[in-house]
Amino acid sequence: MAEVVLFRNRDLPGYTGSLADYERQEGYAALRLMFKQYPPAELIELVKRANLRGRGGAGFPTGMKWSFLPKERTVTYLCCNADESEPGTFKDRELMTVDPHQMIEGIVIASYAIGAHAAYIYMRGEFASEAVIVARAVQEAYKAGYLGKNILGSGFDLELTLHRGAGAYICGEETALLESIEGKRGLPRSKPPFPATHGLYGKPTVINNVETLASLPHILRRGAEWYASIGSPPKSPGTRIFSVSGHVKRPGNYEVPMGITFRQLIFDLAGGMKSDRPLKAFIPGGASASFFTPDHLDVKMDFDEVAKAGSMLGSGGVTVMDDSVCMVWAAANLLRFFHHESCGKCTPCREGSNWLLRVLRRIEHGQGRLTDLDLLPQVCGNIAGRTVCAFGDAETAPVVSTLRHFRAEYEAHITRKECVMGHARPPVDAATAHPISFAGH
Numbered sequence: 001m002a003e004v005v006l007f008r009n010r011d012l013p014g015y016t017g018s019l020a021d022y023e024r025q026e027g028y029a030a031l032r033l034m035f036k037q038y039p040p041a042e043l044i045e046l047v048k049r050a051n052l053r054g055r056g057g058a059g060f061p062t063g064m065k066w067s068f069l070p071k072e073r074t075v076t077y078l079c080c081n082a083d084e085s086e087p088g089t090f091k092d093r094e095l096m097t098v099d100p101h102q103m104i105e106g107i108v109i110a111s112y113a114i115g116a117h118a119a120y121i122y123m124r125g126e127f128a129s130e131a132v133i134v135a136r137a138v139q140e141a142y143k144a145g146y147l148g149k150n151i152l153g154s155g156f157d158l159e160l161t162l163h164r165g166a167g168a169y170i171c172g173e174e175t176a177l178l179e180s181i182e183g184k185r186g187l188p189r190s191k192p193p194f195p196a197t198h199g200l201y202g203k204p205t206v207i208n209n210v211e212t213l214a215s216l217p218h219i220l221r222r223g224a225e226w227y228a229s230i231g232s233p234p235k236s237p238g239t240r241i242f243s244v245s246g247h248v249k250r251p252g253n254y255e256v257p258m259g260i261t262f263r264q265l266i267f268d269l270a271g272g273m274k275s276d277r278p279l280k281a282f283i284p285g286g287a288s289a290s291f292f293t294p295d296h297l298d299v300k301m302d303f304d305e306v307a308k309a310g311s312m313l314g315s316g317g318v319t320v321m322d323d324s325v326c327m328v329w330a331a332a333n334l335l336r337f338f339h340h341e342s343c344g345k346c347t348p349c350r351e352g353s354n355w356l357l358r359v360l361r362r363i364e365h366g367q368g369r370l371t372d373l374d375l376l377p378q379v380c381g382n383i384a385g386r387t388v389c390a391f392g393d394a395e396t397a398p399v400v401s402t403l404r405h406f407r408a409e410y411e412a413h414i415t416r417k418e419c420v421m422g423h424a425r426p427p428v429d430a431a432t433a434h435p436i437s438f439a440g441h
């Protein structure tokens with residue numbers, strides 16, 4: 001398999017991720033090179049030439065995002081998005097724990113490029129042990145002069161703060177993240193204005209994902225042309241870490257060049273199907289991405305090819321399901337998550353997620369009606385594109401795509417009360433669609 005970049009230290013015997021270990025593997029060499037050779041404007045050009053695209057979900061070109069900052073500005077902030085709450089996605093978690101200094105070096109590089117003297121790592125609240133590891137690494141970096149005043153004698157100052165969330169999925173959305181750092185309830189902001197002009201505390205701000213930032217030291221050390229030539233050039237260069245979970249023999253994080261196929265990832269790297277049951281469906285890019293079927297196994301894993309095939313690479317979480325999984329159950333399970341996590345700001349998402357869940361549950365439990373199969377897409381149509389943030393689109397993806405690919409399964413639930421998962425489904429309450437468990441309980 002091709003070269004590993006971001007995880008190159010992960011499997012070194014005895015590698016602990018300490019500053020000393022990182023430095024032994026050329027850690028912070030990119031930073032020294034940067035201060036010697038690159039004025040900020042040239043650094044932005046370098047990242048543009050490398051065509052690095054954001055690894056947080058949308059795949060937005062990083063250099064272009066940086067150049068949206070207004071020319072005249074007094075204060076600029078950088079936020080590293082380490083919220084990673086998308087179900088099935090666990091790559092940032094491993095990046096931060098295995099090699100925290102790689103992310104910190106990336107943060108210093110990005111801050112220097114955009115002229116930020118204050119940066120934040122916004123970390124998912126549930127990451128308790130990860131927070132300890134990152135906090136320790138930040139302290140080490142301060143002590144060694146990679147953070148703080150006059151970094152490596154360059155005259156550049158940067159204060160880096162680790163800010164922990166409190167367990168809300170929505171705080172991974174960039175503007176909800178900003179609200180949360182400001183000490184407010186994490187609700188997304190209406191855009192425009194965009195964070196590039198009105199971000200943290202109303203000042204120009206860049207928000208980048210952990211993996212995006214961790215890629216920067218490599219691009220600096222090895223050059224834009226090298227990066228632009230690996231993976232799936234010209235539009236999706238570089239390597240990417242995919243988190244593979246579900247019914248595979250070897251679940252885990254795999255760093256691969258962009259552009260390999262889902263078949264290679266699932267069958268060659270992740271060992272194929274656990275228990276050797278046939279593949280039924282997979283989610284190609286986190287819970288917000290539309291389901292794929294075995295017909296999509298040869299789709300290339302690059303941003304544009306996956307979009308062309310009707311889904312998205314999103315957060316890089318690939319969840320694999322064999323034929324024991326009921327697709328109505330899978331959609332309802334995801335909607336349970338989205339309904340629980342809807343922040344409530346926008347009516348279509350707040351109310352719609354509740355209705356989607358109720359209708360899915362009654363179908364799942366054998367109490368659905370055939371008209372529900374028209375009702376579901378209608379409700380989805382009233383959510384997607386009608387909310388302040390992309391959460392609304394995300395919550396409709398499992399419903400629309402399972403209906404598209406597995407309509408017969410929905411019909412079997414409604415007309416014949418059949419489910420591939422076989423086990424008896426207790427009836428649900430007609431009004432709430434909550435399962436009625438035992439009488440009197």
Ligand SMILES: Cc1cc2nc3c(=O)[nH]c(=O)nc-3n(C[C@H](O)[C@H](O)[C@H](O)COP(=O)(O)O)c2cc1C
Pocket residue numbers: 053054055056057058059060062065081082083084085086169170171172173174175207208209210212213389390391
């Ligand atoms: C509901 C929602 C949740 C999100 N969660 C995350 C997250 O956990 N981590 C992340 O990096 N981006 C997340 N994003 C995307 C961010 O809003 C933002 O686009 C990203 O951090 C930008 O970084 P990038 O340009 O490096 O990809 C989320 C978006 C939405 C709509």
